[in-house]
Amino acid sequence: MGLVDHRRHVATSRRVYGCRVPTFRIARNPDPDSTLPYVLSVPVGPAPLILKAKDTWPRTAKVYCHRGEWPEHAEVVEEVPVRSCVRRGVAIDLVLDRSRENRSQFVITTIQGGREGIFWQTARTTRKTRPGMRLPTKRSAAGVLEVVVDSRERYAWKFEKQQATTERRALVVGDYAVELDGAVVGVVERKRLTELAGNMVDGSLLVTLGELAIARRAAIVVEDRWADVFRLDHVAPAMVAEMLAAAQVRYPNVPIVFCETRPLAQEWTYRFLGAARRFAEEEAVEL
Numbered sequence: 001m002g003l004v005d006h007r008r009h010v011a012t013s014r015r016v017y018g019c020r021v022p023t024f025r026i027a028r029n030p031d032p033d034s035t036l037p038y039v040l041s042v043p044v045g046p047a048p049l050i051l052k053a054k055d056t057w058p059r060t061a062k063v064y065c066h067r068g069e070w071p072e073h074a075e076v077v078e079e080v081p082v083r084s085c086v087r088r089g090v091a092i093d094l095v096l097d098r099s100r101e102n103r104s105q106f107v108i109t110t111i112q113g114g115r116e117g118i119f120w121q122t123a124r125t126t127r128k129t130r131p132g133m134r135l136p137t138k139r140s141a142a143g144v145l146e147v148v149v150d151s152r153e154r155y156a157w158k159f160e161k162q163q164a165t166t167e168r169r170a171l172v173v174g175d176y177a178v179e180l181d182g183a184v185v186g187v188v189e190r191k192r193l194t195e196l197a198g199n200m201v202d203g204s205l206l207v208t209l210g211e212l213a214i215a216r217r218a219a220i221v222v223e224d225r226w227a228d229v230f231r232l233d234h235v236a237p238a239m240v241a242e243m244l245a246a247a248q249v250r251y252p253n254v255p256i257v258f259c260e261t262r263p264l265a266q267e268w269t270y271r272f273l274g275a276a277r278r279f280a281e282e283e284a285v286e287l
Helices: 003-013 123-129 193-202 204-212 226-231 237-250 262-284
Strands: 023-028 038-042 049-053 063-067 076-088 091-096 103-110 116-121 145-150 164-169 176-180 183-191 218-222 256-258
Touching (some): 145 262, 176 262, 183 193, 183 204, 183 262, 193 226, 204 218, 218 262, 237 256
Parallel strands (some): 183 218
Antiparallel strands (some): 023 038, 049 063, 091 103, 103 116
């Protein structure tokens, strides 16, 4: 199948039962000397973007790609319906209509020597390959912390890389807290994005925010990126974003912080709780 026939196939695939149904296609690269054994057809824009690629999916690392042409007699190895394929600046977000390995992104950049470089990645491989990500080991503003962990918290953080000890005990609100003279002076509620969105839609997040607002210092920390709000599957992303904005306006003293990963969320919580305890110590000093 040549490039013209391939474009006709893409156009035809968009007219199934009157609906636009683009497809993502992978074929073998017929060039035996190429180090990129696959050819991808990415249905973005009026004509598909054709890329030669090193693998069929970025499973363990980013996949290097290079612009190419669709083979004359393509041996298609995979063809998947596309739910969404949108260009956002130098990035192309691809969402496939299948349960696994369905979300990825192509990033067009400039590499050494001024050449174009295209990398195919997922959220998982991006986190794995992010360079220079080292968490600091300096103690918190309040020194070594004793963090109270709610006894109902599943898979609780252990703060193994922070200068802290933990004690499991039932908390009235929140998942992690610090105390001064037996009183809670800082508390953090931990969420994953899917949980946060569900709580937002069913209204329970507003109840939690109301409870946290009573605490002297409180926050909600999310183990995901803000950008992932707009990739939610089973709820309208715009609605979740709007509801989160409204919740922050209603409860401005309880920030909702997106920290991208579990280790970063844990580190942010450690710093927040340390600052909360230190501030409480300063407040206790008589002037």
